[in-house]
Amino acid sequence: MTIQPSAVEALQSLFLGFAFAGLLASTFELFTAQRADFKLLQAGGLAAVASVPVVVFSAPFLILRNTMRGWQGEGRPFSFLMLAGLTAGVWSLVSGRVVLDLLHLLGA
DSSP: OOOOHHHHHHHHHHHHHHHHHHHHHHHHHHHHSSOOOGGGGGSOHHHHHHHHHHHHHHHHHHHHHHHHHHHHHHOOOHHHHHHHHHHHHHHHHHHHHHHHHHHHHHTO
């Protein structure tokens, strides 16, 4: 059984998207002592504009973190957890593809 090259590339994008999302959110929290969250976009002004790339690329991590907290604390249904996981996976696939393309453009 062989794996198609397109499937390997999709898995690379998925894994890189999740890894980059976690790295970016953790780095943001390290340097700002503020939790990365979707609420960063509500700050308004230049801070909201500057936080757009952080929120866009760390969204898979943020979605899963918020969903797990809601599932454990608020008792949300398991189907909600699965839907959020699917959303985070697709978002991770797309953002991982963007990161791979940027790495390819930079010659890395």
